[in-house]
Amino acid sequence: MINSGTENTEQRILAAARRVFLQKGKDGARMQEIAQEAGINQALLHYYFRTKDRLYEMVYRQIFDQFFQPLMPILEADLPFDRFLQQFIEIYLESLRKNPDIVHFIFWELRRGGKVAARQIRRRFRSLGPDNPLLKRIHRAVEAGEIRRVDPLHFILSILGMCIYPFLARPIISRVFSELDVLSDEFLARRKKEIFQLIWEGIAPGNENMEEK
Amino acid sequence: MINSGTENTEQRILAAARRVFLQKGKDGARMQEIAQEAGINQALLHYYFRTKDRLYEMVYRQIFDQFFQPLMPILEADLPFDRFLQQFIEIYLESLRKNPDIVHFIFWELRRGGKVAARQIRRRFRSLGPDNPLLKRIHRAVEAGEIRRVDPLHFILSILGMCIYPFLARPIISRVFSELDVLSDEFLARRKKEIFQLIWEGIAPGNENMEEK
DNA sequence: ATATCATTTAACCAAATGATTAAATAAATA
DNA sequence: TATTTATTTAATCATTTGGTTAAATGATAT
Known part of the structure; x- marks a missing residue:
């Protein structure tokens, strides 16, 4: 029917x-x-x-799946970690840009959603937690010496936090910095660069010798 | 009366x-x-x-002020930037721990609050935007060569994102990583360390020679 | 043409909601 | 003590909300 x-x-x-x-x-x-x-x-x-x-x-289910999509293509592409990281950030930011409304909803309804949210988390239990492909990729990079030793979970929280926060704070940013549009090409291109650079080389003075690819 | x-x-x-x-x-x-x-x-x-x-x-006004407090004491303490950064992260995380409920509410009501939120943003316009003391502190650090050249605003977004995200994602983390409590001493001590280390030295291999103070 | 499903209208239902009311009592102040 | 303000109860109000109903019409398939 x-x-x-x-x-x-x-x-x-x-x-x-x-x-x-x-x-x-x-x-x-x-x-x-x-x-x-x-x-x-x-x-x-x-x-x-x-x-x-x-x-x-x-x-809720649709939105949840959309937000927590695992970005499998780049996870499966077997790129060197720095290239992988750059692409991850770029794709993640672009995904957020395409659906800027989701972030506020997702976190609020995580809190408010009760049984509904719990059900979705349970449904995605393994891929969000123990079998998280991003966790595994980072773990592999650490073991292979592609990056220094980091705690994969904390590392993920850092990356995601840096990508997501400007979208959450957008109502404020757009009001107090009137020339700044979080959704604009300029802002996001800069964002991508600043995130990658901060993650890759940190901010200590003297960490500035990296050649752009 | x-x-x-x-x-x-x-x-x-x-x-x-x-x-x-x-x-x-x-x-x-x-x-x-x-x-x-x-x-x-x-x-x-x-x-x-x-x-x-x-x-x-x-x-709303009370909560808004609480969340966007400028942490003036450490901003005025004139510490070297790395010490300042460590303390900022620590105090910020501790503040979030004391009021874990605020983060979800703040960002949702930024979106939903309408006139109420707009009023509070307008009230705090200068301290959130143009006269943001944190912005100034970072700018000074860049000019003084304490840290490499970064965009202060993007840098703030990164720090705040890294501090705030685990609290936002807490409903998920606590379910999919059942031994992890975002509010615990262990988690937050580790979080503080990982954030600072990531910011300070990045993850590129070979960036691991920093001595702990 | 007939049968079935999709869609509409307008009215209705029961419960919930933010808010009000009247009267009484309790507490505070002069 | 008298007056004023704070607090309570229980009922009420007007509106809104998620949901239902009956009947009719429209669309589709056979």
């Missing part, structure tokens, strides 16, 4: 719900508003998804 | 409201719940604060 009309409507609802949930969170989103956003009446929302909880869970 | 009884009640309400707003956000918080948390009846909430919006704005 799948036809293009029905599937189109369902997708339309999901897309609308996504927009509203990302903006308002679950608590702040209204079913009537989602219906309006999707261009349908509210009864149809319930026809397709029954309850707000169900709709929310479906949307 | 300020007496200890009244002020006590007002503070009690504010403290309760803070706990509930931090946990549920503005949208999810209920006046009846706040009243219960404060051990009063709901009518008194309105007697003191009139509306949910007003109560929220007062609480």
